[in-house]
Structures are given as structure tokens and as C-alpha cells.
Amino acid sequence: MAAARETLTPGTQVGAYRIIKPIAKGGFSLIYLATDEDTGEEVVIKEYMPKKLARRDVQQRVVPMSMSYAESLHHGRKLFFQEVKALASLHHPNIVRVLAFLLANDTGYMVMPNERGRNLGAYLQERKGGLSTSFLLDVFVPVLDALALMHRRSMVHLDVKPGNIHLRHGNMPLLLDLGAVHPLNRSRSRGGQVITAGYSPLEQYFRDGEVGPWTDVYAVGASLRTCMDGHTPQPAPERQKDDQLIPAVDALKDRYPEFLLNAVDWSMAMDPARRPQDAEELLVTLLPHLDDTYRTRRRDASE
Template sequence: MAVARDSLPAGTLLGPYRVVKTIAQGGFSLIYLAYDEDSGEEVVIKEYMPKKIARRDSAGRLIASEPQLAENLHQGRKLFFQEAKALASLKHPSIVRVLDFFLANDTGYLVMPNERGRNLGAYVQARRGGLSTTFILDVFIPVLDALSLLHRRSMVHLDVKPGNIHLRHGNRPMLLDLGAVHPLAKSRARGGQVVTAGYSPIEQYMRDGHIGPWTDVYAVGASIRACMEGRTPPPAPERQKEDTLIPATEELKTRYPFPLLRLVDWSMSMEIGDRPQDAGELLEAVLEQVARNPNPDTVSGTPPSESE
């Protein structure tokens, strides 16, 4: 991949971590593969680097791209570090572990283990959807359990999508991009956040939209539907203007169990009050359906043509 313009060069030392290469970039961060010189272990380092308001000087430090943006950069860096500390307290098998977090180069760094596996978004695209019910449940039950932990801690992820789910050996999922996680403080309880078309509900597009655990629930429903259809659902603003999305209970009724499709439609309700109010409520409903149906891959007695 092309190297980001302001990426740290290979060989840069960040504390005990030696940068190997840039492996990803986003609107607010750069992601590096590195190794711990003390242990020899590979790690992934996320650097706070908001591309619209910051640039790197000749010494490698982050500075505001314009003088009037200096306070924005300072506040964003402070929030990044505060949220990193909160994330470090989360212990769950489906949440990426935070190994370390520190300030350097006038910015913040989040260090995570480099776990081998594949990306669910890439897998869905390669398979063009049609993933089995068993596979979907194996992935999203642990994801919902992880989100339930976040929601109980009064935190929301705000960027759940197949591309942010990492599949380890045995298709064990791990929820990524926890740098997007936000505490539900009053100052962060409104919309205007970064959105991902197709997975972000309408309130996430609006400055006065009410953000909450139900926001992640919509994204989970959209992610499950993408696993089924192999394409991203239509963006929420398009649905608000004219909702042409055929309910999953109609569109996919010959391929997936009706109870699961009904939960997808419930989760993707446009109105906040019409959705499960948090991941725990949706998880409870999913587990209830699993308990009732010992053979989830059966649809009216006919198994799906695809197998994992």
C-alpha cells in the first residue's frame, strides 16, 4: 500500500517499539506494524494523527496544520489519551487488548498485540455474502457480548462494521478500532461523529442526533445483513428520504431462519425507540432463538447451499 504522507519512517523507535511499516491509515490515525525490542513480539501501534488538522514537523512531532487549529489538536490528543486509559481497563476475549499507551512526538500512541487472522469485511467481499447462519452466530454472539461490556461501562463503539471485526483461528472474532470508542459523557452524547455509510444509523449523521448503545445495535444488524447479502446496506440518510430497503424477513426468507431475519430488521429500525436499546437486549434475544432452534442452518427444513 502507499505510505501515508506523514507516516513515521521504518526504523523509528517509540519507547521500546521499533516501527516496521505503516499498515493502515484513517481520518484520525495511522496504524503501524512494529516489534517490541525487549520481548521480540510483534505489535500494532495506533498513532493519533487527525489528517485534517495536523501535520508532522521535521523532528517528527505533531503540530497543527494551521495556528487556529492548535486548540482542536490539543483537545483531541487529550481525549485520545483519556479514552485509551478507559479501553485499557476492558478485559474481554473479543476486544483487542491494550498493551500500552503513552505520549510521544506531541501525540498519543496505543499499542496492541498483532494477532494473525483475516478480516471479516474482506471475507464477506470475497465470498459475496451467503455466509451460513452458524458462522454468523459464531461471530456475532461474541461481538454482542463484547459490546454489552462496553455498554455496561457507559461506552459506545460507534464504528461497528465487518471491516472492524478480525477473525482469528477458528473464526474467533475480535472487535477492532476501539480508538473510536466514546464514553457516554454529556458532551459526547450527541451526533456529528465520523460515520460509515451503510452501518451508521441516522442519529450519527445529525449534530442533534441522540447517540447511545442503540447506535451500535443498528450497526450490528447492518453488519449481519452484509454477511448475508454480500453488500453494504443503503446509507441511513437515503433510507430516511425514501426507504427502499426490503425487510430481511422478505428479501432473505428462503435463505435464513425467520427469527434471525426478524432480529436483523429490529436492529436496523430507523427510529431509535424501535430498536433493541443495547447490545445486551439484542444478545438475549439471539440466545433465546438459538436455544429454541438446535439446527440454526435449517430454513424450512432445507439447509443452505454454502458451508463454512
């Protein structure tokens, strides 16, 4: 019996794609570099393979570790399909594209372009914070624009963080890992899903928490704060008990402009009602501080 989370071996064929090598592992997926056999181009393939629920059998199928996990594995697979559907419906230069979706080995495979670049989370670990104002605006304004599209489509990301932002040439960002993407209905959606300490606001920790676009806004503010001071912010439950997070406008006033620090503090308000209610509202406050090139590019994209 194969060990849990065993990756597909190099050379394995999945549809029209041949695996080159595994390149990353997440809590719910395995990521591979592969070749499109029809075009010869390199692609990235994301395989649904949850660490705590699944193993690979001798026929390479993804199966539950035990029958008690079967229902959870089936539910997770449905959420993975939801991610693919959400991504395929979103056409934005700063949201990762879906090239194809395959069903094989009793699981799903999402095929994406192989975008050269670096991960913002890894870059932060090297730099220890202190990223420039121009860098932050170059990265997070397009991210907010991408989130604004999602929010207009009644979707929330629910896992915005530096590790889910890929930087291409010229620091052009790409928002990754929409595995937590959650379509909203008329009523406010409930929390209790994906949690990343420091980036997830309080409402995301509880099943009766009211999550929405304002939840993504908190995560953007927390990501900006990390890029500034090099530390993951105090987790929201700890802030609720004893908030030791010094407002950015006080802690970083000698290093960053007031408009940006105010945006961070506004976004990270503990009370969801006191934050920007969606990415567009936060973005609008930043636009007057951007150069004409970006404003023109954003206007043209919306026409």
C-alpha cells in the same frame, strides 16, 4: 518541511518499540508493525495522526498543518487518549487489548498485541455476502457480548462495521477501533460524531441526535445484513426520505432462518425506540438458538 501524513521510517524507536513497517492508515491514525525490544515480540502500534489536520515536521513531531488546526488537533488528541483509557478498562476476549500507551513526538501511541487473522470487511469483499448462519453467529454473538460489556459500563462504540471486526483463528472476532468510543452520562449523549454511511443510524448524523447503546445495535444489524446480501445497506438519511431497504425477513427468507432475519430487521428500525435498547437485549433473543457450548462459555465468563 515533511509531507503531511508521512509515516515513521522502519527502524524508528518509539519508547521500547522499534518500528518494522507501516501496515495501515485510517482517517485519524497510522498503524505500524513493531518489535518490543525487551521481549522480541511483534506488536501493533497505533499513532494519532489525523489526515486532515496534521503533518510531521523534520523532527518527526506531529504538528498542525496550520495554526487554525491547532485546537482541533488538540481536541482530537484528547479523544485518542479517551480511546486508550476506554480500552484499558475493558477486559473481554473479543475487545482488543492495550499493552502500553506512550507519549512521544507530540502525539500518542497505543500498543496492542499483533493478532494474526483477517479483516471481516476484506473477507466480505472476497465472498460478496452469503456468509453462513453458523459463521454469522460465531462472529456476531461474541461481538454483541463485547458491546454488552461496554453498554453496562455506560460506553458506546459508535463505529461498529465489518471493517472494524478482526477474525482470528476459528473466526473468533476481535472488536477494533474504539476511537469513537463515547462515555455516556446520565442524560442521553448527542450525535454528530463519527459517521459510516450504511452503518450509522439517523440519530448519529445530527448534533441533536440522541445516541446510545441502540445506536450500536443498528450498526450490528446493518453489519449482519451486509454479511448476508453482500451490499452496504441504504444510508439512513436516504432511508428517511425514501426507504428502499426491503426487510430482511422478506428479501432473504429463502437463505437464512427467521429468528436471525427478525433480529436484523428489529435492529435496523429507523426509530431508535423500536430497536433493542442495548446489545444485551438483542443477544438474549439469539441465545436460545445457540448451542450449549457457547451458552456455557458465556455463563462461566460472567461468574
